[in-house]
Amino acid sequence: MKKKLLFVLLLLLAIGMGTGTASAAGKPTVILDPGHGGAYGGTAGYSGNRTGYYEKHANMEVSKRLKSELEKRGFVVHMTRTSDVQFSRISSSADLVERMKVANGMIASGNNDNTVFMSVHHNATSSPTYGGYETYYFDNRYASSSYPPSVLQRHYSPESGRLATNTHRAVINSGVKEGRGIVANSLYVTRTSNVPAVLLEVGYMSNPTEEAMIKQAWFQQKVAANVAKGVDDFFNVYVVNDKNGKAIKHYTSKTDALNYSKTVSGSYVIHKKTGKVDGATKPDPEPVERPLVYGIYHPSVKMKDNLFGTEQEAINEAKKWKNTRVVHTTTGIVLWSNYLPKKYVVLDGSDKEVERFYQEEAAIARAGKLSQASVIDESTLEDDTVWSNFKRKNFIVRSKDKGEMVHLYNREEARDYARNWPNSELYDVWAKKVIFTNTDKTKYSYTPQNIEGSDRLKTAVAVSKLLYPNGFASTKAQKTVVLATSAQYADALSAGPLAAHYGNAPILLSRAGALPAEVEQELKRLKAKHVIMVGGTAALSTSVESKLKSMGMSTERLSGSTRYETNEKINAKLPSADGVFVTAGDNYPDALTAASVAVVKNWPIVLVREGLPVPNSLKTAFGDEVVIIGGTSAVPASLETAVKREIGADGVRRLSGKTRYETGTAAIDFFADDFMSNRLIVSTGTNYPDALVSSAVSARYNAPLFLVPDDAMPSDLTTSLTQHSTEKLINRTYYIGGAINPSVKTTINAMQK
Ligand SMILES: [Zn+2]
Incomplete structure (x- = not known):
């Protein structure tokens, strides 16, 4: 303070x-x-x-x-x-x-x-x-x-x-x-x-x-x-200052400045470059105003007069609105919010809770002032430690071929990791010994897993069951589900990062008119508490909403009059990131490819279309990585140029291929190091629903999503899959949805040797 x-x-x-x-x-x-x-x-x-x-x-x-x-x-x-x-x-x-x-x-x-x-x-x-x-x-x-x-x-x-x-x-x-x-x-x-x-x-x-x-x-x-x-x-200007020393006008002519000064009592004229003063004697400057540091921000509406001198004033005003947050505008720290979760918890040396924060950086800044402290992310399955100044990353997973692969705080997390890597071992730095060796090749041999239902709704439910076999744990901070329409993809294209941000929420699909019985059942099984509905009432009707409420869940709806507006509303819910994906909003493959990378990197997806102005979220991305996924027929060169003109050419990159499959592998290959996983996710590239619900699996396992065709595999796809399989020692493939050609599965399974 x-x-x-x-x-x-x-x-x-x-x-x-x-x-x-x-x-x-x-x-x-x-x-x-x-x-x-x-x-x-x-x-x-x-x-x-x-x-x-x-x-x-x-x-x-x-x-x-x-x-x-x-x-x-x-x-x-x-x-x-x-x-x-x-x-x-x-x-x-x-x-x-x-x-x-x-x-x-x-x-x-x-x-x-x-x-x-x-x-x-x-x-x-x-x-x-x-x-x-x-x-x-x-x-x-x-x-x-x-x-x-x-x-x-x-x-x-x-x-x-x-x-x-x-x-x-x-x-x-x-x-x-x-x-x-x-x-x-x-x-x-x-x-x-x-x-x-x-x-x-x-x-x-x-x-x-x-x-x-x-x-x-x-x-x-x-x-x-x-x-x-x-x-x-x-x-080289003559500045007319008021009696408090605040500049009110600038003149190039001294006479004009002096004449104006005569009309404002207590004002005086000063030459900016030399500091020479004319007119009234310069009084001691008094503080002119309290700096207005505390801003109220809303995910979509720019509020007028939204800056305040004290935190409390800002919070009092913010409370009158839904979905607001109060931000210290200099540090960027969120001080209060009625919609963001305080999921970063600072623990003291004996793991007792000290304080909760909305942002990781803020929690770490607080923890850094204590002699012994850690920060955990409560939205992860195991409350992962994200920072500590006294706990050591004591557990090292290493293997002969790959050397040291990862250093972790948590023993069980590390053991899980080692279990997934053939011929790896887990080394405990404090104990100075290997505490687990994974040599049991038979037990951890390659297993493909088919995650599918008889239709798109049931496939989404099957994915949800894969992620949460026992429903949400009672200790899970966010018992949230993202619900989208099964009828079209427009609104849900960029929902992957949203679901990932809300505690890796499963994405379920519903019919527009009524909540299907299997979805109702799944929500009950999960013990969901909150549903984020993506799309307007034409996509998910008010009767779906009332049904959810009658089941005791809170709901919120993110929708706009176009998919681009919906996309903006979704992105307004996400914390700031160090990069952003840009894809076309009028087709699904590139956006769904981007989603599997976006959830791993915690980046938002911005949807664009030729003829629309550059979205505001891109105008302010200077210094961030901006990665366009898709060729110039999807995201036109003119838009790329416009983005470069807004934020400079330095951080802008395009990843694309001749087909949707090549674009997919271009993205996965470029970000290969971000996929720290020995798992693969495969879904059909000829329709959207199965791939749409797969991004939560990417988020859970840090695994890439490969879209595949119904017929022959393009050579780029084969090359990328083979390389990925060899480098990451893939021992599990999740085939999401029933639409994947069995011969494609046979080909991919054969790569896992
Ligand atoms: Zn430059």
Whole structure:
């Protein structure tokens, strides 16, 4: 609590010092950030793979020239990097986080008003003819709870816009070709900068002519000189401050500023670059306002006036609404919610509960302050330990062929793991001995298992029984089932990650008009408490809903007027992730392939269609991995280009093949390391219901779903299945649904030697 208070006080200082003024301590300063570096080259552009000259090189050359131009104009300049280094080796998104710690750390105390941040980049797109100079800045319209801006950036957003306008105009007026112009959006570096910030995309390296120009000194110099001029224009203004030191207007003419100041009592005029004051004597600045740090967020509706000064005020307001959460907008920590489960439990040294949290990071942050603590995830079958500072990952599963495969906290979890790997052993680090050896090849030999019912409804029930043979355990935190219509796939396409998030809920199918008897029976057998209905009343009627309620279960419905709206509602229920899958919404194979990977990686699936605008969830995915599943006939190149323009080309990747089966194997092969399992799931690729309910099996066993045809297996599919079978030592295949051709099963079984 004390830390939080101190933080709020610091914010008060930073904001209360007066906006738009130049304090004595605040010499105008520019923090320059040459994008990428080290392991992260940025775009290779048109010829980088041949020449070795990547975006990071161009970014550095322009930044060095810009530094010298700014210094000539009297600015203090700091650079986040001066050599070819990365900020983190973990991932390019971690790199951005560390980069911004460095950048924000360069702000001299109290000099936020007179410091700006500029990140220098070069762009790329799939069209070799597109090109031009672009400027990006964070605009408050794009604030979202999943990608929260820093409080100070919220405050400085209008100044970021002014910086973008001034620098962009100076460059374009000098005759440099313009691309998309000034773009307001939410990029990680611009939204988390604690000073006015812009990101420059100097040109497109994917355009061969422009790339050649980008490498030339005269062009770099021209851009640098004009950006510096634009920064000067940004600072070279007369700011009219009110009596509290809050900027109310900016003028380029001193006379205009003084004239306006005369009409506002107590106001004064200050020259931003020099800090020279005119008009009334400058009073001591008073804190202007409490920083509004606590935001109320709703899964679908953007609420007006949704920021509060205290946690309690925010919670009181949030309680008036359904499905809300209160988020500390600087840290992104969820403080209260009436729809998210508090499934991360902090335990002390003797495994007594200390506190519960909505998010893993928040629980770990709390646990980290205790000398002995662990965090468990209550939604897992065995309450898995996800973090501990005193328990060791004491159990190592290893084998001769694969070496050490996994380190685990829990003995039983480790034993289960070892049981599934032929010729493996379980080593106990504390006891310093092998406590289990799996050499019993006969007992653990390959077993295919057919999970099927006489129709799609009964197959879904059979899958549910596989997952929960004894129903939900009484201690299971979330006794939830996801219910979708059996009649069409539109609404349920992206339900896999939703089911996985709600304690690996089984997905059951129902007829639209009435709840079928076998589904009713299964819900009772599971002892389900809550049903999430996916789709509107045409898909699952109100009588289905009343029936569920009469059985004593609570229900909620996720539906929109289109499948894309339903998809948005589903994704709003999911926690933020470090990546996202993008697939076509108008066909099922790619989305169902994506689902088996998505549930393992905890990524959402965003459905798109040609002609629709880029969904908001993709506009804010900067720094995340964005993986498109499917070819250009499914997810058109124009959409890929649009996404790249929103968030940069760096993190966007497409995985596809000539057929649905090849697209499936492209995705599974790419993410092969994420499937830590010796199990396979196989379902027909010629219809959707069986594959739809299979994603929960993927989530349970970390196993990939292979879609197979009715007739001959394409060679890519055979290759991928064979490779997967050999590498993962598959000893169990789940054939989901009765529609799989027996000869296909024979072929796959024969691979498991
Ligand atoms: Zn870049």
